[in-house]
Amino acid sequence: MNDSKSPGAQAQTHDVAIVGGGLAGGLIALALHRARPEFRIRVIEGGKTLGGNHRWSWFESDLSQEGKALLEPIRQAAWDEGYEVEFPVYKRVLKTGYRSMSSTDFHEALSRLLPEETLCLGRTATGIDARGVDLEDGSRIPARTVIDCRTFTPSEHLRGGWQVFLGRQMRLPEAHGLERPVIMDASVDQLAPHGNGGAYRFIYVLPLSSHDVFVEDTYYADDPLLDRSALSSRIDAYAREHGWDDSAIVGHESGVLPVLTGGDFSAYQDEVRIPGVVIAxxxxxxxxxxxxxxxxxxxxxxxxxxxxxxxxxxxxxxMMEARARRHWRKTGFYRLLGRFLFFAADPDKRVRVFQRFYRLRERLIERFYAGNSTGLDRARVLWGNPPVSIPRAITAMFKRGKPLKKTIQSEKTA
Incomplete structure (x- = not known):
């Protein structure tokens, strides 16, 4: 499915060239093909497959009917009986349906659904402008519209903390007996894996089949260090506690994601903007x-x-730049909550923030994850007995956090 290198193929102008075959780029290609099947589309991805090595999950209530229809052809794990959360002082089952999709299934579906010539895999873009994409072999893909869907890179204009995680898919010799996902098991200890104080830590568990289970160890931490050895050992310990130690590892993923608490979004847009190029x-x-x-x-x-x-x-x-600015304004409340989490709560006490939140009404929690919290939702989240002290919460409101600098080391493999 790699794009031809012949001069004739390279001379043709495509309707859309998408740089980056992750979730955003792949879904844009799929939506464009469904709406405009006559379009000549190229997806340029440096990896050999779309989506990298990831698992994306979401709540059934997150998407519109049109959004669900877009994803319908892609194989998904589905749990219609809800999900569980567990904290030091309580457990709760919520009824909202849950969905999950692997990058393997994402790649397979798009390879099948998109025209054969769409995917340009194993090819790295070295230059992007409003009229096309330059590739590392010196060839060029001209296009009427160019969409930049490359990965996020930390910027000094954005501030916050980090979500660090390591996940493992295991195949068990005996059925695990789990009925539904455990979105947060925060009953585990709250110490950071590399001995640098505390962090909000939880285990995420997906029963993918009767014998397959996905277990992920996640931290809301002040620094982006991914200590694979420590996180792997903690997953081993969690598996042993549940009788899953005699298992085969069939997949894994890891990541370091920003948790935004503030920043100068206009300056960030100036930093990443390429004139005339769509950024998604x-x-x-x-x-x-x-x-x-x-x-x-x-x-x-x-x-x-x-x-x-x-x-x-x-x-x-x-249009997309304006849409991004609206999204930034719309999500200001969540950045405020991030400041409470990182700056008002001691690291090993951050669990109390989520512990209190998950006692709230189920529909409120649904809207929170979809990024659609109402004014009443916001008042309810902030009202009542707070999980942090009032003076520290007031102080946190005016903090923005550390810059998410590009120079920070984010991985430890020893």
């Missing part, structure tokens, strides 16, 4: 600041781009 995905600022969820906004952006596919590239770029 996390690079465009399209994430949930506190949870780092991307599926709901990625789906809605893909549908929006497909609906306005006839716009000139420069106009589509301006």
């Amino acid at each position: 995905g996390a690079r465009g600022g399209f994430t949930h600041p506190l949870t780092s969820y991307t599926m709901p906004v990625a789906v809605e952006n893909a549908l929006a781009i497909a609906a306005d596919a006839d716009l000139p590239g420069e106009q589509l770029a301006a």
